[in-house]
Amino acid sequence: MTRPPSVDQLARSLRHHDLPHPILVEVAREAIAQGDHEQADRMAAERKRRMLQPVVNATGVLLHTNLGRAPVRVAVDPTYSNLELSLATGQRGSRQKTVGDTLAAACGAEAAMVVNNCASAVLLVMAALAAGGRVAVGRGELVEIGGGFRIPEVMAQSGAELVEVGTTNRCRLADYTDADDLAMVLKVHRSNYKIVGFTQDVSIETLARAPELTDTALVVDLGSGLLDASCPWLEGPPPSWLVDEPAVRQTLDAGADLVLFSGDKLFGGPQAGIIAGRRDLVEQCGRHPLARAVRPGSLVLHAIQQTTLAYLDRRGDDIPLWRMAATPVADLTARADAIVGKVGPDLGLVSAPCDSVPGGGTLPTVSFPSHGLRLDGDFVTPLRDLERPVIARIENDETILDLRTIDPADDGYLADALTLLLHPAAVP
Ligand SMILES: *Cc1c(COP(=O)(O)O)cnc(C)c1O
Secondary structure, eight states: OOOOOOHHHHHHTTGGGOOOHHHHHHHHHHHHHTTOGGGHHHHHHHHHHTSOOOOEEOSOEEEBGGGTBSOOOOOOOSSOOOTTBOTTTSSBOOHHHHHHHHHHHHHTOSEEEEESOHHHHHHHHHHHHHTTSEEEEEGGGOOEETTTEEHHHHHHHHTOEEEEESOSSBOOHHHHHTSOSOSEEEEEOOTTOOOOSSOBOOOHHHHHHOGGGTTSEEEEEEESOBSOTTOTTSSSSOOGGGTTOOBHHHHHHTTOSEEEEESSSTTOSSSOEEEEEOHHHHHHHHHSHHHHHTOOOHHHHHHHHHHHHHHHTTOGGGSHHHHHHHOOHHHHHHHHHHHHHHHOSSSSEEEEEEEEEEETTSSTTOOEEEEEEEEESOOHHHHHTSSSOEEOEEETTEEEEEGGGSOGGGHHHHHHHHHHHHOGGGOO
């Protein structure tokens, strides 16, 4: 038995992990407290591994909640910005107005504002426009989104009274118009589930045109945030898997007063919530005290502006989500063949078709053709353990690496990593 080292000695012996000294001291203390200082090295490695870091998404899930939903690239110079300064007047400006106007143009809305996420958009809209009032929601739309976001609970937090209308499977216009004294009708997109069979629903057009609801705000929580059903930012037609996914522009055209959606789902931007629609209502939301609590910072606003400009310029390729979504299967096949060629034959690695899914709690029953790599056996853990983790999936005892969600710039890394994994002897 050697004498246990001092905390300081042990921490200094862990310096090669490239972690700040106070964290190494923490690790050393914990290892000594556990009476096992020889575990300190492993514990430091684990601590390092827990840090936020880039991973290769080989799952084929375009919006993978555990991997940060939409991939975003933000180019912001390390400098000040006119976040809240009007360059025209030199007076204090609004962080919401600058980015909001651009966003409104892309949505086909009068006005728009950005908050922290779609959950806070729903909370703010309810609090600002319906607190103390009654809000009708169809019984088939009382959703729970992953992470514990439940419409009835958000409504309760906002101070608005939930009025459930219709039944789980069927809702008619009369269910809404028979409800007395409504401040708002809230339609919620069934993002992550479907109701099939004997069903009936009321369209946005029908609600917008109903004379009984003229003075009732019509708000639609779209969640996924497909900006335009015709996808004008893509060269080809909209991907077939988008069928029936409601879109921001069409929902506003149909007569919604406000639409709410996430920044990091099908919009393909950073985590954010977007409120778009009638100017008076957006401004009313902006004046509510909660707006200050759920406002985004300049990094997020920059990323939203960048994404919005790409939409307006029809540069779908500059939005990583759409570039990946629209990549032809033939391109993915060529990349997979090249990787297999590089790694070599007879190692159990084959180029093979697979299916991608949108993910992120959107389009729950949809998958679409893709191409990737298949490996006999379960390699999920060794792939995740790589220096730059590769997140793969298992299907019928095979490891699947879907190239659709992998940046082509990572193909070389993937080929080298697979070579190392499958054929260690080949590496000098
Ligand atoms: C995803 C979703 C939300 C929550 O969005 P976040 O941006 O994750 O807060 C709210 N409503 C609907 C309908 C959704 O699909």
